[in-house]
Amino acid sequence: MTTIAVLGANGRIARIAEDMLLAHDDIELTLFIHTEDELGADIKDNPRVTVVKGDAKNPDDVLNAINGADEVYANLAATQDSSADIIPMAKAVVDMMDKAGIKRLVWISSLGIYNEVPGEFGAWNANILGDYLVNYRKAVDVIEASDLDYTIIRPAWLTDKDEVDFEITEKGELFRGTEVSRKSVASEVVELLLDPDKEVRASIGLDKPGTDGDKPEWYRSASTEHLSE
Template sequence: MANVLILGANGQIAKLAEKQLLNETDHHLTLFLRNSKRLSISDPSREKVIDGDATDVKDIVAALDGIDIVYANLAGRNIEEEAKAVLAAMDQTGVKRLIWISTLGIYDEVPGNFGKWNHQQLDGGYLEPYAAAAKVIESSGLDYTIIRPAWLSNDDIVSYETTQKGEPFKGTKVSRKSIADFVVHLINDPSAQVRHSVGINQPNTDGDKPSFM
C-alpha cells in the first residue's frame, strides 16, 4: 500500500486513474486541486481532498505529509512554474517518486507529416512551456517518469505501446483510459521507468493527424 498525492485531481485522466486505483489497489489517495468543492470522494476511508495551488510551494509541502508517490496531472501555460514548485516541495520533504504528465512533441520527436501538423497545432504557447517544464523535471534528482501522450481520445479502450526519449514517436492518438492505466502501473511498480521520458500511443494509429481531427 502506498500513499499517493494526485496533483490536478479534477482532470479527466486523474479521475480515471483515481477510479482504477480505488477498484484495483489498496493505495490511499490525497486529491489536490484548486477549489476542492468541485470534487467529491467515493471512499472516505482511503481518500482525502486538499484545496491548494500547484504553483505554491507551501501548499504542496503541506500536502506531501506522509506521501510516497506524487502523480502530477497538471496543465496550462504556467506548467513550468508548477514544475518548479513541485520540485522545490519534493526536495524540501524528501519525497522522490514523481509521475509527470507532459505531451508529445517536446523533443521534436514526432516524425513526418504528423510531426509537422503537431507543430502547427501546438507551437506558439503550448508546446514551449511543456518542454521547459520537462527540462526542470529532468534536471532534478527525483525518481521521475515523464509521460508524453499522443493526442487524447475518450475511447473506451485500454490499448497502448511506448517509446523512449530519443526514439521517434509512434501513432497519433491514445485514449485517456490508456494513460490512466499506465499511471496505475507506475504507481503499483514505483521502480518502473524511473528517470525515463515515455511516449505513449495506441498501436496502429499512424497517419498525418489523429482520426478524430
C-alpha cells in the same frame, strides 16, 4: 498502506487513475485540486481519500498536499493561453518533493516536446501547439534536472475510448501513432505507481498502435481539450 498524492486530481486522466488506484485496498490518495466540482461523491466520501485545495504554482500549497505521501502523480495542465504556468508548477513540485523527502514522481507532459514527432503529423502538432510545447519542454527540463525518480509520460492526442491499447516509445525514439485513450494513459500511470522501480528517470511516449497518420482520426477543429489532462 501506500499514500499517493495526485496533483491536478480533477483532470480526466487523473479521475480514471484514481478509480483504478482505489480498487487496491492498500492505497490511500491525497487529491490536490482548485475546486471539488468534478470529483464524484464516491471519491470524496471514500475514507482512504483526503482532498486538499490550493494552487499548484504555490510551493507551500504543494508541500501541504504532498507531505506524508510515498509517491506523487502530477496531472497538472495549463491552457495554451497560460502555458507558461506549467514551469513554476514543475519547480514547486521538484522543490517541495525534495523538502518532503519524496523521490517517486509520475509527470504527465505532451508529445512533441523533444521534436520527436516525425512527418506531416509532427509539423501539424507543432503548428497547433506552438508555445505550449516550448513551455512544457521547459517544465520537463526542470524535472529531468532534478534528482527525483521521475517518469515523464508524453501521450498522443487523447480520446475517451473505453479501451486500454497502447505502445511505448522511449526518449530518443521517434513517436509513432497520433492518438491514445485517456484510459490507456491512466492504466500506465497506475502501473508505474504500483511498480515504482519501473521506467525510473525515463520519458516515455504513449500512442495507440495503428493510428499513424497526418492527424488524429477524430480531429475536426484544433482543440487542446484533447491534450494532457
